[in-house]
Amino acid sequence: MVGGGFAGLSAVRELSGADVDVLLLDRDPYNTFQPLLYQVATGGLNPGDVTYALRAFAGRFRNVRFQRVSVTEVDTSNRRVRVDSGADITYDYLILCCGVTAHYFGIGGAQEHARTIYTRQSAIQVRDLVLSSLETVAQGREGAVEPVFVIVGGGATGVEMAGALAELRNAGLPLAYPELDPNRVRVVLVEMTGEVLAPFAPGLRTYTADELRARGVDLRLGVAVDEVREDCVILSDGEHLPSAVTIWATGVKVHDRVSGWGLPQGRGGRVQVDADLRVVGHPDVFAVGDMAAGTGGPLPQLAQPAIQGGRHAAAQVRRLVAGEQTEAFTYKDKGIMATIGRSDAVIQLPNGLKVRGFLAWLGWLGLHIVTLMSHRNRLATMANLSVRYLTWKRGANVIVGDPP
Numbered sequence: 001m002v003g004g005g006f007a008g009l010s011a012v013r014e015l016s017g018a019d020v021d022v023l024l025l026d027r028d029p030y031n032t033f034q035p036l037l038y039q040v041a042t043g044g045l046n047p048g049d050v051t052y053a054l055r056a057f058a059g060r061f062r063n064v065r066f067q068r069v070s071v072t073e074v075d076t077s078n079r080r081v082r083v084d085s086g087a088d089i090t091y092d093y094l095i096l097c098c099g100v101t102a103h104y105f106g107i108g109g110a111q112e113h114a115r116t117i118y119t120r121q122s123a124i125q126v127r128d129l130v131l132s133s134l135e136t137v138a139q140g141r142e143g144a145v146e147p148v149f150v151i152v153g154g155g156a157t158g159v160e161m162a163g164a165l166a167e168l169r170n171a172g173l174p175l176a177y178p179e180l181d182p183n184r185v186r187v188v189l190v191e192m193t194g195e196v197l198a199p200f201a202p203g204l205r206t207y208t209a210d211e212l213r214a215r216g217v218d219l220r221l222g223v224a225v226d227e228v229r230e231d232c233v234i235l236s237d238g239e240h241l242p243s244a245v246t247i248w249a250t251g252v253k254v255h256d257r258v259s260g261w262g263l264p265q266g267r268g269g270r271v272q273v274d275a276d277l278r279v280v281g282h283p284d285v286f287a288v289g290d291m292a293a294g295t296g297g298p299l300p301q302l303a304q305p306a307i308q309g310g311r312h313a314a315a316q317v318r319r320l321v322a323g324e325q326t327e328a329f330t331y332k333d334k335g336i337m338a339t340i341g342r343s344d345a346v347i348q349l350p351n352g353l354k355v356r357g358f359l360a361w362l363g364w365l366g367l368h369i370v371t372l373m374s375h376r377n378r379l380a381t382m383a384n385l386s387v388r389y390l391t392w393k394r395g396a397n398v399i400v401g402d403p404p
């Protein structure tokens with residue numbers, strides 16, 4: 001298994017106890033619960049609340065081992081992968097679940113100057129930049145860039161980040177930074193289409209946009225980002241928008257090195273798989289989760305397709321080992337959700353049911369806490385989010401870090 005994310009861990013669980021040796025490889029020593037990274041980026045959660053040691057995970061199963069390595073090459077004809085130490089690891093079956101990374105679409109300066117919240121490190125970096133920006137302006141330092149936070153992309157990640165930053169400004173700032181006029185702190189969300197949360201029903205999109213505006217988010221819909229500079233973003237209508245921190249929350253692509261692995265790739269670099277999730281033309285290799293796309297059409301790059309795909313690929317390995325035929329993968333849509341801020345979220349279920357507001361937020365909160373990896377993660381997250389939301393009016397309640 002290459003990658004200990006949602007797909008990789010689900011595959012490992014399925015193979016635990018089977019008569020096979022499982023080797024889990026990841027470039028990081030921990031699993032990251034990406035859906036709550038925006039909370040780390042806005043100081044609501046500690047990085048440790050949303051990460052879980054992969055060695056501890058592997059240790060739960062007698063037939064599973066973990067190695068912290070980054071896979072650099074895949075040689076399917078000799079059934080081996082090369083890792084960053086230069087060593088080769090051979091396999092009988094390979095399940096690739098390496099996820100994706102930010103796609104900058106060739107927009108000038110985006111890679112250099114915009115930040116992402118796709119990894120633990122990048123979320124911590126955003127948190128430190130946001131807080132040090134507020135600190136610098138509060139101190140009245142000469143030449144300080146105005147605290148304008150620009151989020152590029154109105155999908156779930158962009159909406160969640162904008163909502164959390166707006167709440168930090170609205171509720172936390174007056175007490176934590178009384179010397180700072182909250183009106184100087186701006187949260188701008190830029191989305192090139194005319195609406196936020198494109199995969200949701202029109203009513204939920206409008207609701208979300210209205211709720212963000214009510215929280216003071218400056219929504220720039222139907223305008224694209226042409227260039228990102230260190231201290232500003234240039235929009236397609238010619239406006240130079242000052243920006244202390246630009247957060248890139250639009251578009252993902254498969255890691256660049258995958259293109260050297262000799263596997264068929266489609267849009268966004270996603271590895272093409274057959275109905276049973278085996279890579280087209282490579283019967284010993286499966287690809288699942290965000291990095292893969294079925295020839296019948298891509299699934300959304302969300303946790304559920306990754307979890308279900310990982311489980312299915314591992315079940316097919318069991319079948320192949322037992323000399324049986326593989327089965328086609330069927331995705332069970334469990335719906336989509338996004339949080340807008342405290343007590344506010346939207347949920348859309350496959351049966352058409354739509355929930356919004358407080359009830360949706362409770363559902364979002366419950367699901368995210370339940371799906372965290374360990375009891376410790378769940379308790380820490382519950383405690384930190386309770387402090388953030390219940391004592392909201394009494395201070396900024398942010399977990400602080402060192403300025404970069």
Ligand SMILES: Cc1cc2nc3c(=O)[nH]c(=O)nc-3n(C[C@H](O)[C@H](O)[C@H](O)COP(=O)(O)OP(=O)(O)OC[C@H]3O[C@@H](n4cnc5c(N)ncnc54)[C@H](O)[C@@H]3O)c2cc1C
Pocket residue numbers: 002003004005006007008025026027028030031032034035036037038069070071072097098099100117118156157255288289290291301302303304306337
């Ligand atoms: C900020 C954010 C918020 C999100 N919110 C939601 C949400 O609310 N709901 C939802 O359903 N989905 C959400 N998603 C999407 C969801 O997190 C992904 O769809 C899911 O993580 C995909 O799982 P995966 O296993 O394919 O990849 P990942 O979970 O990304 O795991 C990939 C793993 O592979 C490892 N890896 C990569 N390359 C290599 C290599 N060469 N060698 C070794 N290891 C490697 C990585 O370190 C990582 O651990 C969010 C994503 C982000 C970034």
